[in-house]
Amino acid sequence: MTERRTAMAEGVRRIFPFSLIAGPFGLVYGATAADRGIDDVPAILASVAILAGASQIALVELIDEGATWIIAVATALVINLRFALYSASLSPDFRRFSPGWRFGLGYLLTDQTAVLSIAEYAQRPDPHYQRWFTLGAGLWFVMPWWAGTTAGVLLGGDIPAEWQIGFAVPLMFTALLVPTITSRPKLAAAVVGAAVALATASLPEGVNIMLGAVAGIAVGTVLAERRMVGP
Amino acid sequence: MSPLAQILVAGAGTYLIRISFIALAGRLGEIPPRVDTMLSMIPPAVLASITANSLFFAGDSWRGPDEWHVAIVVVALISWRTNNVALCLFVGMPVLWTLAALA
Numbered sequence: 079m080t081e082r083r084t085a086m087a088e089g090v091r092r093i094f095p096f097s098l099i100a101g102p103f104g105l106v107y108g109a110t111a112a113d114r115g116i117d118d119v120p121a122i123l124a125s126v127a128i129l130a131g132a133s134q135i136a137l138v139e140l141i142d143e144g145a146t147w148i149i150a151v152a153t154a155l156v157i158n159l160r161f162a163l164y165s166a167s168l169s170p171d172f173r174r175f176s177p178g179w180r181f182g183l184g185y186l187l188t189d190q191t192a193v194l195s196i197a198e199y200a201q202r203p204d205p206h207y208q209r210w211f212t213l214g215a216g217l218w219f220v221m222p223w224w225a226g227t228t229a230g231v232l233l234g235g236d237i238p239a240e241w242q243i244g245f246a247v248p249l250m251f252t253a254l255l256v257p258t259i260t261s262r263p264k265l266a267a268a269v270v271g272a273a274v275a276l277a278t279a280s281l282p283e284g285v286n287i288m289l290g291a292v293a294g295i296a297v298g299t300v301l302a303e304r305r306m307v308g309p
Numbered sequence: 310m311s312p313l314a315q316i317l318v319a320g321a322g323t324y325l326i327r328i329s330f331i332a333l334a335g336r337l338g339e340i341p342p343r344v345d346t347m348l349s350m351i352p353p354a355v356l357a358s359i360t361a362n363s364l365f366f367a368g369d370s371w372r373g374p375d376e377w378h379v380a381i382v383v384v385a386l387i388s389w390r391t392n393n394v395a396l397c398l399f400v401g402m403p404v405l406w407t408l409a410a411l412a
Contacts, residue, residue, distance in 0.1 A: 095395040120313040127320025137319055138312075147310035147318075154319040158326050160355050165330040167351045173334030184328035189359075193352050242405055245377055248363040249401040252381055255356035256388040256397070264353045271354035272361035279366055287358045294354025299347045 085207045089214030092198070096190045096253070099246045101222035106243055107131050108230020114142035118231050125227040129188060129220065132247075133157040136283065156284035163291060164192035174205040183209060186216025188223075193254045267298025376408035 104125065111121035116138050124134050133154040140150035164187055172180050187195075195212045202208060237243050259265050271294025278286040310318075340348075364381060365372050383404050388397040 092394075095398040099398065116312050120311075120316050123313070124316045124320070127317055128323050129320075130323055133319065133323065137315065141312050141315060147315050150315055151319045151322065155322045155326065158323045160359070161323065161327045162329045163351045163355055165327055167348045169330040169334035169337070170340050170345075170348070172331045173337065180331050180334070181328060184331050185324060187327050189356075193356065196352055240409070241402075242377075242409065244367075245380070245402065245405050248360050248377065248381055249384060249398065251356055251360040251363065252385055253388060253394050253397045253401075255353065255360055256385055257392065257394065258352040258356060264350065267350040268353040268357035271357040275358035275361050276365055279362065279371075283362070287355070287362055290358030290361070291351070291355045294357060295347055295350040298350035298354060299343070302346050302350070303343065 081206065082210045085210035086214030088198075089194075089211040089216075090218045092194050093190060093215040093219050096250060097219050097222050099250055100190075100219055101226040102237070102243055103131055103246050104223045104226020104228075105230040105237065107134050108227040108232075109234055109237070110135055110230075111138045111227075112231050112234050114138045116141065121231045122224075122228050125224055128154065128158075129185070129223070130158050130161075131223075132283075153282065153284070156282065156288075159284060159288050160189075160291060161187060161192070163295075164189075164196070167196050168192065168199070171199045171203075171205070171208055175209050179209050183212050183216065186212065186220065188216070188219055190219055190250070190254065191216040193258065197257065261302070263298045263302035266301050267294040270294045270297040376405060376412055380405040380408055 107125065108121065111124070111134070112118070116124075121138070124137070128134050128137070136157055137150055137154040140153060145153075165184070168187070172183070175183070191212060194215055195208070198211055199208050202211070255268065259268055271290040273290075274293040275286045275290030278289045280286075281289070360381075364377060380401065384397050384401050387400060388394065391397070
């Protein structure tokens with residue numbers, strides 16, 4: 079019992095700074111959805127059903143622009159393909175969880191919760207600890223996301239442009255990225271991933287990110303296996 | 310298809326992507342070392358791709374060098390030197406605002 083509480087509290091502690099940004103970012107999505115003429119209930123439900131900001135913004139924009147549903151939904155799913163990579167990364171640990179935990183926690187795997195869990199699992203192999211850590215982090219992160227979305231949809235978010243709230247996206251991802259670079263092959267994976275994503279940026283959003291990711295993973299793996307570069 | 314239906318289909322699809330490999334996990338045997346190495350490369354490769362994309366593209370257009378890029382370098386250096394994710398997130402926006410005010 080106390081062990082469970084310790085694990086959840088650690089998950090909350092680690093996700094806490096990210097959760098502070100989830101609220102304002104939810105506000106941006108909610109205001110965008112309202113601005114694009116999406117009804118309140120579907121706009122808010124999207125943050126529960128999809129739970130991935132960039133894809134939600136793309137989806138409501140495409141709906142507003144009158145894109146066919148196949149294009150709109152496919153675009154959102156391509157942007158979210160990266161979650162399959164987190165799924166692969168977590169699967170060796172998740173297979174020690176019961177199906178209920180696996181499929182329940184799977185829902186909560188945002189970028190933030192997934193990446194913090196991957197890092198924590200490498201340090202703490204106990205499955206009991208792991209699942210409560212991810213539950214704590216995951217729940218703590220989605221609540222401000224839902225609250226921010228609801229506020230943005232209902233109030234309309236006139237967030238002043240000079241706040242540059244859009245900077246929250248690269249900021250959050252940089253904060254997640256830097257601690258993952260713990261060896262030279264991983265540094266190479268990051269550099270190649272960024273370079274390929276930019277070089278292929280004329281492709282639809284999401285496609286270039288996946289190409290960058292795959293290229294980075296390939297180069298990092300080859301370098302790590304050759305051990306030509308030290309840790 | 311109504312907006313609500315599109316949202317629900319996108320939600321179902323996103324959930325299936327999230328659980329894709331997790332659902333297979335029970336049927337997998339021992340993880341070979343090469344696969345283990347590949348899995349360990351996923352976070353830096355994915356996160357760097359997303360970060361670069363969000364830093365250099367505003368919608369569909371290329372974003373030239375500006376205070377965003379300087380601010381990210383500052384934040385990354387702070388994170389690297391201090392190992393403190395919370396500090397890096399808290400100072401991020403104020404660093405940007407300061408740079409914007411100076412520009």
